[in-house]
Amino acid sequence: MTGSEALLRVHRTSYADRLELALLGELDNDTLPIAQDQVAAAEADAPPCLVLDLTQLEYVDSCGVRLVLLAQHGAGEAGRRLAVRLGHGRTRRMFDVLGITSRLEVLDAGETP
Amino acid sequence: MGEAPVRVPRPRRRAGAAVTGEALARSRAAGFQQLTEQLSRALTPADIGRLTATTAAAFIGADGCAAYARRDGEDVLEALHISGFVGDSARRFTRVSLHRGRPMSDAVLSGEPVWLEDAGQWHARYPEMAPFGVAEGHEATACLPLRVEDRDLGAVVFSFYRPRPFDHDEREFLGAVAALCAQALDRARLYTAELEARAAAERERDRMAFLAQASRLMEAPLSVEERLRQLADLAVPAIADWSAVHLVRGSHVEKVAVAHPDPAKLALAEELERRYPRTADQHDGAVDVARSGVPVVLPEVPDELLTAAAVDATHLELIRSIGMRSVIVVPLLVRGRSLGALTLVHAESGGRFGVEDLTFVGQLAATAAVALDNAALYEQQRLVARTLQSALLPEELPAVPGVSCAGRYRPPSPDLTEVYVGGDLYDVHEDPERGRWALTVADVCGKGPQAAALTALVRHTIAAEVRHGLGPAAVLRRLNAAMRRQQGDTRARFATVAHGALTVDPDGVTITLVNGGHPPGLVLRGDRVAWVEVPGTLVGVYPDIDLTETEVRLAPGDLLLLYTDGVTEARGEDGFFGPERLADLVASLAGASADEVVDGVLTAITDFQDGRLRDDVALLAVRAE
Structure with missing residues (x-):
């Protein structure tokens, strides 16, 4: 999809105890592969905990949920942790409606795993 | 030139006139x-x-x-x-x-x-x-x-x-x-040589411009035959005096277009065909090329050829009046198959086709061939989509006594209606043994054939489990297990499902509702709207899912609306359509029929997004009468 690179950016920050990927822009069917590539690259570094920060996304649909579910599955298989930052807006409501917030390690702003 | 004659110095010496x-x-x-x-x-x-x-x-x-x-x-x-x-x-x-x-x-x-x-x-x-x-x-x-x-x-x-x-x-x-x-x-x-090179460059430039024009024409939103007719018109007099397009249709070859700038000449050609229709054993250059896929160039059309083709003197006279002097016929080739032929003829202009024109005319034919091929592929895709779609959505909803039901499905864009297969579905089916009806609205994440396959699984699993007499929560648990079996442990796709069992009594309707991670339904009572918040986990990912059954009671005139998130997630200039706008809209539809409510919602979200949906949408409204 042309221009989809510009629609989604991923900022990566390494800490001693975790690796954080902050997603900015739009996460949908067109940009999901970019996010998946970044998550795969982060998983390859085998951090003790991978944190996906979805709070800065302008748009996210069920593809964002797929991204988190796939990352959770990957972390479970590898015996590592996955945490997410959902904020308190639309993204959080979407995860609530889907009934999966309680099945994820959800971090508040500034909170560390 | 006007040059002055050069004085001729005679080199011979004349007597007495010594020239030094x-x-x-x-x-x-x-x-x-x-x-x-x-x-x-x-x-x-x-x-x-x-x-x-x-x-x-x-x-x-x-x-x-x-x-x-x-x-x-x-x-x-x-x-x-x-x-x-x-x-x-x-x-x-x-x-x-x-x-x-x-x-x-x-x-x-x-x-x-x-x-x-x-x-x-x-x-x-x-x-x-x-x-x-x-x-x-x-x-x-x-x-x-x-x-x-x-x-x-x-x-x-x-x-x-x-x-x-x-x-x-x-x-x-x-x-x-x-x-x-x-x-x-x-x-x-x-x-x-320079003049010739310049003329050749100009001719090449004109041809490129013509090809570009032909390519644009081939993308025009017209039937493929209309595009071919317009291509034949475009060719005259720009690159030929006459042009024709033939198409292979099964075992025979049909002429679909013929063009000449002069209507009188066209009438002449029609008269020729009417008075002397071609018999099966007569050779026709265009038909032969369309069948064989091998181009033919006749730089000069000799009169003997016309004489040989004529059946009598009048026929010969008519053929000659067409004025055919030079002909090129190229096949419409795509992926090694000939779909027809493009014929160009020079007549009164005195132009001449040579083998050097094969590349250009071949490119022109290829443009038309690709358009034809695309049209055929599109038609095939349309057929596949229609077949799949009919497996995913009910042709019509069953009649439920004392209840009116209305369902709608829309792909993301109106021009995709015929080729899109999405992951949203609505359905109502009867469980005659227990005298109840099952309602379903579901959304499988993603799109394309894999999503469609999972959508079919959702629809048919629910239908089967309902007929086995399972209650709504049990149906979704069975569905969850079936989806996990289908896609293994990959968590590739999930579904959200709102599902209910409806029974009718003399005073109204009772619906036992479960919600597998689906957006909350809405109940319209008079002009008041209430959300039906039923917590539950999405379906197809986790081995165990949390589900709660909730009873919704509809008195006569009350309406339950179930929908997929394409409604609330619709985006326009004012942001997301959102649940508040939906609640206000449904409240404004007080007293409307189930059909009017689903149509009203569809219209509102389409308008909200300037006529274009981002996601597909399914809606189901149930109204107690």
């Missing part, structure tokens, strides 16, 4: 200057040839002259200009094949002039050619090659009525004149 060497040199210098000037103004090889055979010949004092050009690499000399020869010599020597043992050929092939000072030398050295060389009183002949560096440009022959001793000075003089002509000829050839 200096005077001759002066006059020759002036003659050279004039000749140089005239040659410098001449542009084409023909002009140079004419000046060589007239002005230069007169300057030399020759009584006859023929100037020849040799095309690159060809063993033939072509006369540029011949003068001073009477009888049929001029005609006989218009084209001369190079042949050793003939004076001009020897001069060209050796690069050295051949000097024949009188008839005696002619007979001694070239006995075979002497009768021509000394015909009509000619005696001496000088054949000089026209060369510039290693470029072999042709030859010039000067002929004289009297014997002429070609002494050293004379040879130098004639050689210098020939060199001057050769240089002018060289320049003229370059000039002509």
